[in-house]
Amino acid sequence: MQHPVSPPIGLTAANYADRIGFAQLTRRAFEGVDLHPLRDQLVARIAAGTALAGEGLDLSLITQLLGDKDRGLAIQSEVLAFHQLFRTPSAAPKSGLRLLALAADIDMGGNTPIDFLLEGSDVELLTLYVIKGVGLPETLPEHDVAIVVASDSEECREALALIEGAAPHWPRPLLNRPDRIGNLDRDKLYRLLMDVPGLDIPATIHATRAQLSDLAQARIACEDIAGELHFPMIARPRGSHAGVGLAKLDDAAALAAYLAERKEQDFFVARFVDYVSPDGLYRKYRLAMVDGKPYACHMAIADRWDIWYLNAYMAFSEEKRAEEAVFMRDFDHAFGERHRNAIEEMSRRVGLDYFIVDCAENANGELLVFEADNTAVVHNMDSPVVFPYKPPQMRKIFSAFTAMLLRHAKTGAESAA
Template sequence: MTAPASARSHLRAADNDDSFAARQLRIGLQHYAAGGIKEAIAVYQIGLAAAQNEPSGNRSIEIIWELHSKLGNACMVRGDLEFAAVNYRAALRLAPHLTDCWCNLGNVHLQTGTPLDAIALYGQALKLNPAHRPSLTNLVQALMATNQYLLTKGLLSELVGERPQDGEIRKQLGRVHFELNDLESALQCFRQAVVLDPRDADSMYWIGGIKQAQGDFAAAEAAYAEAARIQPLIRRPAAKLPAEFRVLALYAPFAGNLPTGYLFQDAAYDANTLALFASSQYDVELLDQDVEVVVNLISDADQADDALWSLAADLVGRIGKPAVNHPLVVRKTTRDAVADLLRGIPGCRIPRIWRQKAGADPSIETLHEALAAASTILVRPVGTHGGDEFEKIDGLAELTALLAHRPETDRYFIEYIDYRSSDGYFRKYRFILVDGQILPYHLAIAGEWKVHHDSTDMADHVWMQREEEAFLSNPATVFNASHYRALREIHARIGLEYFGVDCGLDGSGNLVVFEANASMLVHDRNEQFPYKAPFVLRIKTAFDEMLRKLAIAGAAKRVRAASGLSNM
């Protein structure tokens, strides 16, 4: 942040004021401009203390609110959002006309997960200055964070009309169209953004993603390749200065990847993401610059091909930094491989899984032998998640008819284990395992066997919400010591630093594991379930702390190596 234009006239008062507080304000601004944020904070605080000690008749209210405002800005840069908010509020009590303060206080609420409060604060700023660009831009972000896409679309459409040469606005409108599932309009917006800025790699990545979703893989690959040529690394700077460390994340546009929109949000570290293509060459020395941790985002073992796994593993090895979810470990987490890997854990039921190859024509006997003659079978295409194309097959006739149709892709046949609770509802629990911690993420309750939190009607049932909140607050009320022993054994056998487990409990109290992999989504868009916020944040905090620990360990190892010391 720099001193906004609206405040410059007030800063002239400091230039003409020879009080100690005014001098501290000027010195603080100099430190801030030179990048000395820590020094600026100290000087602003000294100035405020001095101003408070002056006789009331000698105090310059203008200098005091400027000190609070600038101290808030410096705290934002340092990542101390709570203290930033305290100072913005103090400034606004003295000077409620400060458009930038209202906007920045809104930014604090947006970054701390209260976007509805942020919207109200941006509204205050826009009452003072309807053309205030930062407030308009951040209001868009807050509206999107609360899923108010139609309102956002209207606001951005007006802004496009006012600023037809602003590619960033068109890009934001493209994202809104995407959320509204209007893919053609989204494509048009991103293409217009590229016309305005031919080096807009971000819009090209979006075009690639939409084309991939539409099944036009040739166009998707061309867009991805052009984006990667212009900007091999997608850079997300830290939310504070200086960044604590730098992460290199590896993802594959044509494979399943761990969603990081929330995990990397408002981080204290720089996150650079590299798109991997099996046919590409990469400059390891360039990628390795200042990187402390490598995070492999390629998470679906069924979607990436052998060449991509080899490339990702080779890069991790050549970079030689601590890694999260090594590609060679993730590669072993196909559904059928995980079922075999977890077999035999006491008190834990793992459904048997058989994989039918594309075009194969198996017999009923082969299938029954693989699944121990299960009477009810679940079927899903390999590489899919959620409830799409996921069916339950009951009886021999239905199964015979299904097997008569040879699939174009591999598919999984999964033994069905009844996990219905005594009250007739099905309960699916999700844990996220982070660096050995077993953290609850959600409980989904439904009247049907195919349970996904987003598709349940939990928002309409208070008792379901209360039960989920109770589980999140104290999972031990549902999962006993033997269940936790099983979860710890699952963590040990899977061998990943970050992954999720979806599970239930059968009528005998056994843990029933539906899946365990690194692809599970964690997000903070829980407006209908606000009680989830602290538990979701806990997962992100654990993720950040894991990266911080690895960065510190990696740096210490290099220091020892440079000093000729052995690892101890």
Template sequence: MAPAPVLSDRTRILGLHHVLPMAYRGEDMMPLQSERAARVATDASDAAALMDMAMILQSTGQADTARALLTEAVALQKDFCVVHGDGSGPRLLAFVTPGDFMANTPVDFLLNGSDAVLWLHYVDADTRDLATLPDHDVALVAVGEAPEHGPVLDRLKTLLPQLSRPVLNNAPQKIADLSRDGVSAMFADEPSILAPATHRIDRATLEAVSAGRTTLSACCAGLEFPIIVRPVGTHAGGGLERAEAPDALPAYLAGQTAAHFYVAPFIDYRGPDGLFSKQRIVVIDGRPYPGHLALSDHWIVHYLSAGMAEDAAKRAVEAAWMESFDTDFARRHADAFDALNRRIGLDYFGIDCAELPDGRLLVFEADIAMVVHDMDDARTFPYKKVAMRTLFDAFMDMVRAKAGTAQ
């Protein structure tokens, strides 16, 4: 058996919590990129430098080059280490797979402000065994749901029983079940939750609907226009559009190359103020924590494009929601969170959701890879620093508690 990896300059990387905030603040990344490039020029096998370069390029929108460097780094070695604080805390090993920042649980952000040591161990569908892992106290399955991750999660189902250390989210099939159609089916009969019926259909079927050769309801039982449609495997609103009628589909399809799509009914979730409000919440060890709330006059709500930084009134709504979350939102939706915990059944997961006038929770998506962070400016968003610190501390408490079961 080969020796387990040890902490060294050959394995230690900057980490997402270091790189992405620099890009978020608009800092010049070229000096850092140039330093890592010089390391690679001196030693082409410097996988840690390649990994840092991949993160830098990904954070500055150079996705294709970033993925090529990531692939090269992982081909050289499977283990990379991020040290938080003085590194005296628990050693957490996360099973991850190559991809962008939304491919895996953002563990690096969740450990921000701690003294934890994070090991990233890359796996794929061809991983033979887990015989040479870095020494750790607790592990975490961090591979998020995605069509291309199905074989990876299937492989982990076979490999994880080999481990003697405790594992968080030790249920790859439950992660795989968090597809958009899987989540809608999971909560179809839950009275406290509306997860709109979501259908996966192929391109030919959608083209037939657009051309009038068949009807939407004939392909997707009970579904009528208006609908929302998006390519399978996309996130952050990629390719997401609203179609009022079949004649809206030809132009949509002309701009998409995907072979499969998700279609679902359009739900008008505007509040009394006429704005759409979407909340991101993570559930840690059974308890929900607020991630962010965004308000927008458009039905596709993204925090970065919702104008939260420019609108003090919107920020006041978010601040009040965060500050009263435990006594108000979480209490009013206690039945929904109980159902989410029962049916999803993972130690850590997130949801994007909204409140409906009838009191139900409208769930758009559930996954383990939703990004929650503390990068927002403390002067503009002072309340978010407090909420994120509470969330990060809860994650660390769960890690310590799980690690303690092995002692």
């Protein structure tokens, strides 16, 4: 039953189902463990009618990790139709703080993979899926602090609206408030940050296939779509992630060829910023913003502009890894200090307790922001032999995240006393 938007919201003992969880299963896949035997075991339990709800949710994730997204989502929806609360136990012998994560029924990349951030802590994670037709329960499971982990995608709109309606009367501290997650939309983020001194963020503009077709055929000009738009431009299908459909278009002919290869009706376009370094390489950075403070997550170096960590092949270059290690080691008094004012103002305007920023430096030395996201993976799965500088940095981020939770939980307890 959906909870009415009125106080009070009660708390009750948690009726959860245990699960292996996102972090453990993803780590197994990342390390090359064959997940087929576990999948087959869970399928057999479901066929025999002996599977528990948490096992069904784990099967959904395993199926997605094995490449069958549609089937995995179908399993997830079937499970969530009769059970919405799940526990990922802490690694500690005795659990400490209890965190309630508010999630949406979406694919495995659509909610913050928060259990990675809790690695090594005594935090017990409860995940409550807020889904259409069910909404929030009349009484919430007992918890010390809550955080919204649903993304800013269209599929999460209803879940975010339900949480937002209840947010003013939430009985415990609520982090990453749902009304602020909408700030991360590609087209909204530009309007929020466009006048921050020392920060460069190209306008991300929604364009229909019809508009782009007219542009490709010279029936309209770039400025007819948006004043600052010009060739070369970046295009991507609206709602796409991880570089799917991303392309640099140098002229109208390239745009026509791009449209011929795509079936989507809606796109995001933006002016292309050539952020190449003097040595001819591109450097892209990922920052984690935790409680208003930036932390270095990774640095990708490649000879291509459309760079992310996997296609930079950092594991195969000792020279690149050495530069990334220096970036992490010196971050606070180098990159972080150079862009301190811009980062602080960005964090203030976005208003989230935790989010991720993918960025670079433009030719003028400004912070070039590509996107901000609350669901990007921040993990400690890379080989400590190949990347010995990463585990200490990841543990630093995880400690900051846990400290943030504890601070808010303490404040909430003091307020309730």
